[in-house]
Amino acid sequence: MNNNRPDSYWRKNTSLIRNLLIVWAVVSLGLSILLVQPLNTIQFFGVPFGFWMAQQGSILIFVALIFIYAWQMDKLERKHNIRR
Amino acid sequence: MSVEFWTILFVGISFCLYLYIGWRSRVKDSKGFFVAGQGVPAIANGAATAADWMSAASFISMAGIISFIGYDGSIYLMGWTGGYVLLALLLAPYLRKFGKYTVPDFVGDRYYSQFARLVAVIAAIFVSLTYVAGQMQGVGIVLSRFLQVDLTRGVVIGMIIVGFFSVLGGMKGITWTQVTQYCILIVAYLIPACVISLQLTGNPIPQLGFAFSDIASNLNNVHQELGFAAYTEPFANKSMLDVLFITIALMVGTAGLPHVIVRFYTVKDARSARTSAAWALLFIAILYTTAPALSMFARYNIINTLNNQPVAQVQQLDWVKKWNKIDLLKFNDKNGDGILQLAPENQLNPQGQTVNEVDIHKDIIVLSTPEVAKLPPWVIALVAAGGLAAALSTASGLLLVISSSIAHDVYYRMINPNASEQKRVLVGRIMVGFALIVAGYFGINPPGFVAQVVAFAFGLAAASFFPVIVLGIFDKRTNKEGAIAGMLSGLIFTATYIIGVKFAGMPTWFFGISAEGIGTLGMLINLIVTTIVSRLTPPPPQEIQEMVENLRTPTIETTTEESLTPMH
Numbered sequence: 153m154n155n156n157r158p159d160s161y162w163r164k165n166t167s168l169i170r171n172l173l174i175v176w177a178v179v180s181l182g183l184s185i186l187l188v189q190p191l192n193t194i195q196f197f198g199v200p201f202g203f204w205m206a207q208q209g210s211i212l213i214f215v216a217l218i219f220i221y222a223w224q225m226d227k228l229e230r231k232h233n234i235r236r
Numbered sequence: 237m238s239v240e241f242w243t244i245l246f247v248g249i250s251f252c253l254y255l256y257i258g259w260r261s262r263v264k265d266s267k268g269f270f271v272a273g274q275g276v277p278a279i280a281n282g283a284a285t286a287a288d289w290m291s292a293a294s295f296i297s298m299a300g301i302i303s304f305i306g307y308d309g310s311i312y313l314m315g316w317t318g319g320y321v322l323l324a325l326l327l328a329p330y331l332r333k334f335g336k337y338t339v340p341d342f343v344g345d346r347y348y349s350q351f352a353r354l355v356a357v358i359a360a361i362f363v364s365l366t367y368v369a370g371q372m373q374g375v376g377i378v379l380s381r382f383l384q385v386d387l388t389r390g391v392v393i394g395m396i397i398v399g400f401f402s403v404l405g406g407m408k409g410i411t412w413t414q415v416t417q418y419c420i421l422i423v424a425y426l427i428p429a430c431v432i433s434l435q436l437t438g439n440p441i442p443q444l445g446f447a448f449s450d451i452a453s454n455l456n457n458v459h460q461e462l463g464f465a466a467y468t469e470p471f472a473n474k475s476m477l478d479v480l481f482i483t484i485a486l487m488v489g490t491a492g493l494p495h496v497i498v499r500f501y502t503v504k505d506a507r508s509a510r511t512s513a514a515w516a517l518l519f520i521a522i523l524y525t526t527a528p529a530l531s532m533f534a535r536y537n538i539i540n541t542l543n544n545q546p547v548a549q550v551q552q553l554d555w556v557k558k559w560n561k562i563d564l565l566k567f568n569d570k571n572g573d574g575i576l577q578l579a580p581e582n583q584l585n586p587q588g589q590t591v592n593e594v595d596i597h598k599d600i601i602v603l604s605t606p607e608v609a610k611l612p613p614w615v616i617a618l619v620a621a622g623g624l625a626a627a628l629s630t631a632s633g634l635l636l637v638i639s640s641s642i643a644h645d646v647y648y649r650m651i652n653p654n655a656s657e658q659k660r661v662l663v664g665r666i667m668v669g670f671a672l673i674v675a676g677y678f679g680i681n682p683p684g685f686v687a688q689v690v691a692f693a694f695g696l697a698a699a700s701f702f703p704v705i706v707l708g709i710f711d712k713r714t715n716k717e718g719a720i721a722g723m724l725s726g727l728i729f730t731a732t733y734i735i736g737v738k739f740a741g742m743p744t745w746f747f748g749i750s751a752e753g754i755g756t757l758g759m760l761i762n763l764i765v766t767t768i769v770s771r772l773t774p775p776p777p778q779e780i781q782e783m784v785e786n787l788r789t790p791t792i793e794t795t796t797e798e799s800l801t802p803m804h
Contacts, residue, residue: 198452203307203470204447215517218320222513
């Protein structure tokens with residue numbers, strides 16, 4: 153049982169959650185809403201960048217965040233022998 | 237072959253499929269009935285969650301709304317997807333580890349209080365009922381528009397189909413029909429969107445056509461010529477603060493909606509809950525990144541087809557005739573020049589009348605796309621089947637939540653804890669039937685305030701469930717007193733503000749935040765009250781703290797896998 157350290161598992165889990173939620177907030181609330189006006193002066197191919205973030209980019213990043221969380225947690229649980 | 241023929245064929249085939257799946261997945265035990273036996277594969281649960289989540293509103297109305305408000309429509313796009321990040325990271329794995337059947341189950345057990353359970357039950361039923369009425373109405377609208385069935389008969393047909401597979405199969409039947417419904421609705425959404433993208437941008441993938449063509453700048457130019465704000469211009473209809481608050485309320489509300497949360501009770505373990513949340517959002521994102529592209533294309537198309545065109549010529553178009561007949565598209569050549577003019581609502585002529593001569597209902601943006609793009613009749617029929625799939629899948633998920641709230645949380649957990657398996661399933665089936673009749677009634681006689689009460693569903697879910705569930709997992713110190721005080725204060729504040737603003741003419745006194753966005757503040761109030769009251773009252777009992785500890789350690793549940801795992 154010496155590899156099974158629930159405390160460090162939980163700490164790593166919560167810091168992973170915190171980091172991913174920071175990205176989540178920066179992308180959606182930050183770039184797509186609060187900073188959309190300055191970002192719209194940058195052209196992203198055919199559309200203003202802030203507008204593209206709000207209607208496409210943020211959603212794609214949300215999907216990526218959940219997949220990253222699932223993969224990272226699998227790795228973490230294997231390391232802590234919670235699963236084989 | 238006519239549109240009617242294809243519509244009857246496609247709708248008929250899809251209905252037979254749902255009935256067949258319902259018959260194949262019939263269940264006898266309560267675990268099968270309420271949580272599909274907890275063995276649903278992660279990817280299947282992802283598809284089922286996506287269908288459960290995407291309602292008639294997502295399928296039919298969302299692209300239309302965005303098409304009218306441009307950037308400001310992002311509140312729905314981000315709000316209804318961003319919540320899944322919260323769900324996957326903060327709720328789903330732990331609620332699956334908890335292993336019971338409903339959201340009130342968690343609230344009642346974690347806060348060792350029947351009163352907390354009851355508050356959660358009432359909130360769950362209220363949220364789900366307001367939501368399901370809209371779905372039954374959606375079924376009626378699609379059937380009446382495409383098959384000229386009258387609305388009442390349309391709703392009754394929908395009730396029979398949903399009733400069959402949810403009464404027989406419970407959550408198991410619902411799960412596998414939802415998987416089928418996802419496939420139908422996504423194909424139905426993508427085909428017209430891809431064709432119209434190809435026609436307008438030369439790129440068949442709408443997401444790419446959206447970004448890598450000059451359609452956005454063309455549309456912005458047309459908009460400004462007509463006196464509208466540019467399509468991509470932010471905050472043309474809502475202030476920045478309001479956009480922020482509404483987006484957060486929709487995100488948090490999404491993560492707190494009981495019919496979405498219970499889907500994660502049906503998978504094998506916490507790990508599958510995480511993976512299936514990822515699949516769910518991927519499946520949802522396919523539609524949610526197509527929608528804004530479709531909105532932009534449709535806006536461009538509609539303006540080009542209607543603005544500055546002779547009235548007589550426009551009225552010859554087949555799709556115009558069809559939607560004009562049921563008043564979803566109205567013309568009024570006010571200045572009598574025989575030419576149609578599109579203009580913002582607030583633009584007035586010297587006589588003080590509005591200049592605008594075309595009145596477009598938001599719902600026809602998606603429904604008319606295949607016709608505007610001149611696609612064959614079978615595509616139009618497919619869109620009808622897709623709209624029905626979206627409405628029926630969401631309705632069935634909601635009905636099960638209402639049924640399990642009464643049959644499981646109230647009857648089994650509060651009134652008769654000694655009820656036998658057969659009795660619990662029987663009560664569950666009866667309650668599905670009962671909820672269906674209530675939902676059908678509201679579908680046929682929609683209360684005038686249906687559109688307004690949707691703000692309630694998200695606002696109340698955000699202000700009641702989300703904070704107490706998250707704190708229940710991440711903060712061991714949160715106790716019964718805190719949770720009850722927090723839920724009540726969040727609920728009462730949010731409900732008062734929404735009712736005040738929507739029905740009693742109260743000004744939006746909190747920095748102009750609209751009723752749709754106030755759930756964000758309600759959630760913060762809930763969080764603060766829960767935390768403070770918990771600190772001022774005794775900590776939860778030892779066994780509750782151990783239960784939380786246990787929630788946080790996701791071990792493999794099944795004995796066969798355990799025996800394969802060497803213990804170190």
